[in-house]
Amino acid sequence: MREIPDWLTDNRETMALAAMLAPPYASDSLEALAAESRAITLRRFGRTMTLYAPLYLSNYCSSGCVYCGFASDRKTLRHRLEPDEIVRELKAMKKLGISDILLLTGERTAAADFDYLRKSVEIAAQEMQRVSVEAFPMSVSEYRALADCGCTGITIYQETYNRERYEALHRWGPKKDYIDRLETPARALEGGIKNVGLGVLFGLSDPVEDALALYRHLRYLGRTWWRAGMSLSFPRMRPQTGGYEPPFPVDDHLLARMIFAFRIALPDTELVLSTRESAAYRDGMAGLGITRMSIESRTTVGGYDNPENKEEGQFEIFDDRTAKEFCTALRKKNIEPVFKNWEPAYNGPSDGNKTTMHHGEAETCH
Numbered sequence: 324m325r326e327i328p329d330w331l332t333d334n335r336e337t338m339a340l341a342a343m344l345a346p347p348y349a350s351d352s353l354e355a356l357a358a359e360s361r362a363i364t365l366r367r368f369g370r371t372m373t374l375y376a377p378l379y380l381s382n383y384c385s386s387g388c389v390y391c392g393f394a395s396d397r398k399t400l401r402h403r404l405e406p407d408e409i410v411r412e413l414k415a416m417k418k419l420g421i422s423d424i425l426l427l428t429g430e431r432t433a434a435a436d437f438d439y440l441r442k443s444v445e446i447a448a449q450e451m452q453r454v455s456v457e458a459f460p461m462s463v464s465e466y467r468a469l470a471d472c473g474c475t476g477i478t479i480y481q482e483t484y485n486r487e488r489y490e491a492l493h494r495w496g497p498k499k500d501y502i503d504r505l506e507t508p509a510r511a512l513e514g515g516i517k518n519v520g521l522g523v524l525f526g527l528s529d530p531v532e533d534a535l536a537l538y539r540h541l542r543y544l545g546r547t548w549w550r551a552g553m554s555l556s557f558p559r560m561r562p563q564t565g566g567y568e569p570p571f572p573v574d575d576h577l578l579a580r581m582i583f584a585f586r587i588a589l590p591d592t593e594l595v596l597s598t599r600e601s602a603a604y605r606d607g608m609a610g611l612g613i614t615r616m617s618i619e620s621r622t623t624v625g626g627y628d629n630p631e632n633k634e635e636g637q638f639e640i641f642d643d644r645t646a647k648e649f650c651t652a653l654r655k656k657n658i659e660p661v662f663k664n665w666e667p668a669y670n671g672p673s674d675g676n677k678t679t680m681h682h683g684e685a686e687t688c689h
């Protein structure tokens with residue numbers, strides 16, 4: 324078994340963050356952290372919120388993650404979107420105002436392998452401003468090929484950094500390889516992917532230990548790929564087929580403390596909150612540290628072109644407001660929803676379908 328690298332266990336770097344996260348909370352009350360986090364967010368990101376939506380391409384999976392509704396032992400109906408269906412889904416998403424998309428699959432299978440994913444990225448890049456992928460770990464050359472097709476970002480969560488818990492939770496399949504997963508974001512950056520999103524699934528293991536390891540991982544990547552875009556997500560376990568109950572539940576207060584502490588520790592990093600959280604919680608966190616949110620999420624394969632789709636998704640979503648309703652709620656808080664970002668400007672002039680945008684020229688929903 325390969326050893327855990329030193330950078331993941333060096334706690335000198337995380338002392339300030341630990342003081343904000345671990346009882347008895349040596350540094351500051353929640354209110355004081357919220358005020359500081361809010362001020363930093365306003366200074367660095369202004370009154371904006373970038374928005375994206377997930378599109379599940381396939382629910383085939385070869386792994387047995389105990390907490391997931393798509394694990395290979397679940398009796399879920401399996402299918403994948405074919406190219407014409409992907410196009411229909413993308414067009415339905417565009418009608419909702421979405422231009423920033425996250426394509427998802429399970430672990431690598433014959434039905435949804437690298438070639439399938441690459442083709443899907445190619446199709447999505449024709450329609451969308453920004454295309455990211457949350458799928459299986461790949462090699463450097465595979466990431467390079469994805470980047471060449473228009474993939475600008477990947478999301479890959481370690482789920483938990485506690486190796487023993489990781490071993491127990493990932494019962495079989497390629498995802499069982501802890502070190503391979505840990506090294507995946509670095510391979511993606513090496514392959515030319517410009518943005519990586521990291522996270523842990525809160526509820527699986529000690530949340531504070533996981534948060535500190537997550538911070539070290541991000542700092543490690545930042546030291547080598549200092550020009551890369553980084554984002555952090557804060558997903559909490561949601562009900563799912565299989566009924567796994569999280570043994571380390573994270574309550575609203577601790578999650579808020581995490582968000583504020585990370586904003587203070589990492590002022591320029593994009594912090595993401597998904598529709599796993601309730602409408603009230605998301606509205607509360609907008610402007611206080613979170614700078615990116617998902618909208619109109621479906622966790623079924625497809626589901627935008629056919630909203631009547633009743634199949635079970637990977638997990639239940641909580642905030643099911645429409646994009647319009649969500650934008651209205653943001654504007655009430657004086658926050659401007661942003662559907663396009665500066666990615667084309669960042670990438671330099673590319674194809675004529677994509678608008679080059681400059682800071683301050685964000686396209687927003689109406």
Ligand code: SF4
Pocket residue numbers: 384385386387388391392393394395428429430498
């Ligand atoms: S979390 Fe991902 S890898 Fe694990 S069972 Fe679910 S889809 Fe498969």
